[in-house]
Amino acid sequence: MPRPEDDAERTGVDVASSVGFDAWREAISSAFVPLDATPVTRAGEFRGALDSIAIGDLQLSDVIGDRSRVRRSERMIRRADPGVIKVGVQLRGHSTVHQRGRYATLGPGDLAVYDTSVEYDLHLEDSFDMLVAVIPRRSLRVADRELADATARTVGTGVGTGALLRPLLMSLRAGASDAGMVGGLVEDAVADLVSAVIRSSAPIDSLGAGETVLLSARAYIEAHLHDANLSPTSVAAHHHVSVRQLQKLFAYDGQTVATFIRQRRLDRCRRDLADVAQQHRSIGAICASNGLVDASHFSRLFKQTYGESPRRFRDSQLIADL
Template sequence: MPQSESIDQVTPDGITTAPPHDRVGFDEWREAISSAFVPLDASPDHRPGDFSGALSSITVGDLQLAEVLGDCSHVRRSVATIRRADPGVIKVGLQLHGHSTVQQNGRHATLAPGDLAIYDTSVEYGLHLTDSFDMLVAVIPRQALRVADRELTDATARTITTTTGAGALLGPLLLSLRSNHQGSSAATPLIEDAVADIVSAVVRSSAPVDALGSGQTVLLSARAYIEAHLGDPTLCPTAVASHHHVSVRYLQKLFAYDGLSVAGFIRQRRLERCRRDLADRTQSHRSVGSICATNGLVDASHFSRLFKQTYGVSPRHYREA
C-alpha cells in the first residue's frame, strides 16, 4: 500500500494515527502488512484479482495497534522472513469478524469473533484467514512483557476468550484504544505499561495448569516479589531466596531455565523501569541520577554504562530523543 505524508497524522497529544484506507488489491495489501508489522509471506485462497483488503493503524509510544481487513488468505512468518528482520515483538490478534486459525509451536488456535491469540514474531507462525475477516492486531515489544520465555512459548497459539479472566480485560482495552486514542501525551507511558501488564497477565493465565509445577510457582512468585521491590537498593538474590524459604542455588537454577541469573533479572527490570521513566514527559524535571536511584540503581555512573550497553545510547541522549 503506497505511503504518503498525508496518510499518517500526529495528533496534538503525540499519538500517531493513520486513517482507514480504502480497500486495495492483494499485492498492495501484502506489501502493507509486511511494512506495518514484520516481513511476511502471504497468498490468497482464490485468484489474487478477486482479493481486496485494507489496513489502518495507530501508534501509542512503542505500542502499535492495527486493524486489518481482507478476504480468505494465508499469512506466514517463515525462517527466511525472520532473517530479513526480527525486531523482537509480540503480536496479539483480536478477531472482530470472520474466523481464523493461528499455528505456532506445534499448536493451532481457532478464533471466532471475540477471541484472542498471541504469537511471537521471532518464531515461525502461520495464520489462515478462513473467510472475509476483520482483525485488530496489537504489536508489543517483547522486552515490555513481564514473562519468561517458557511462559510465552506455552501461551502462543492458544484460543483466549474475552468473556472471562484476563482476556476480558484485554479485549475491551484494545477496542477502546482503537476508538478513543486521543489522550494526554503525558499518559502514553502509562497506557503502554497497562497494555503490556495485561498482556503479561494473559500470557501467564493461558499456560496449562499442569505446566506449573512447584518450581514454576516459586519462580512466578519470586519475579513478582522482585517487581514490587525494585526500588530497594538492598534487593539481591539472597533477599529473594530468603523471602521464599529456598536456597540461592535453587533459585538460580529456576531462573537459569530462562537464560538469566537472579541478579540479571533484577538488573533487566530496573533498567526497563528507568527507560520508561526517562521517556515519561511528566518526569522531565527529574535528573537521570534521581530516576536511577528511585529504581534501585544508586551508582549513576554504573547505571549510565549499563543503560548504554543495553539500549545503545546514554540515558541523557535517550531522554533527549
C-alpha cells in the same frame, strides 16, 4: 469488504483506502514482520486495508481483508527477527492460528497470542477485521516456557484476563492521540495484561514447583525494584530457597537473578525518563527511586544498554512530544 457502519467496534481503518492483494501483502510485511501471504479468493478480487499507530514500542494495527493465508516461515525468521509478540483480536470474521502444533480457532471477540520468532500459519477464513497488537518480547513478565505453552490458544474475552485486555486495546486504538501522551505507562499496562493472559492461558499442569517459584520470584522483584537492597540473596530468602536453586531457575531463560533485576530497573528508568509527567524530576531522583542509587554507574549502564546517555534519551523524548 465490510463497511464502517457494519461493525460497531470499528477501530478507525479507512475502508475507502482499501487496496489490492499485492499492495496489502507488502503493507502487512512492512508493518509487522516479513510474511508470506496468499489469497484464497482470486487475487484480482481481493481488497484489504491496514491502519497502524505506535504508542512507544507498542504498535496497534487494524487489518481488514478477504479470505487469505498468512505464513511466517523459518526462512523469514532468519531474515528478520525483531523479537516481538503478536496479540490478534478477532473483530469480524473467523480465523485459525497454527503454531507449535496447536490450533487456535477465533471468532468475533476471541483473541490469541503468537510468537513471531517461531513459524506460524494464520488462516483468515472469510472477510475479516482484526486488531493486532505488536509488543516487544522483552516487555513481557513471563518465562520462555510460559510463552511457549500459551501461544496459539483461543482466549475468550467475556471473562478473565481476556475481558480486561480486549477493551484496553480497543480504547487505545480509538484514543491513540491521548494514549501517546502517557506512552510508557500505557506500554506497561498492556505488557502486564498480555503477560497475565499468557500465564492464564497455559495449562495448569504445565507449571511445576520450580516454575511456580520462578513466577513468584519475578513478581516479587517487580514489586521491590525501588529497594536498593534487593538482591539474589534477599529474593531467595523470601522464597525459602537457596541462591543456587534460584539461579538455576532463572538460568532456564538464559538469565541470572542479578541480570534480571538490573534490566527491569533500567526498563523502569527508561519508562520514567520518557514520561512527560515526570520531567520535573531529576535523572538522579528517577534512578534512585528504581533502586539504582549510584547515578554515575546508572548512566554507564543506561548508555551500554540503550546506546545513548539518559540525558540525551530524555531530551529526544521531550522534543518528540512537542
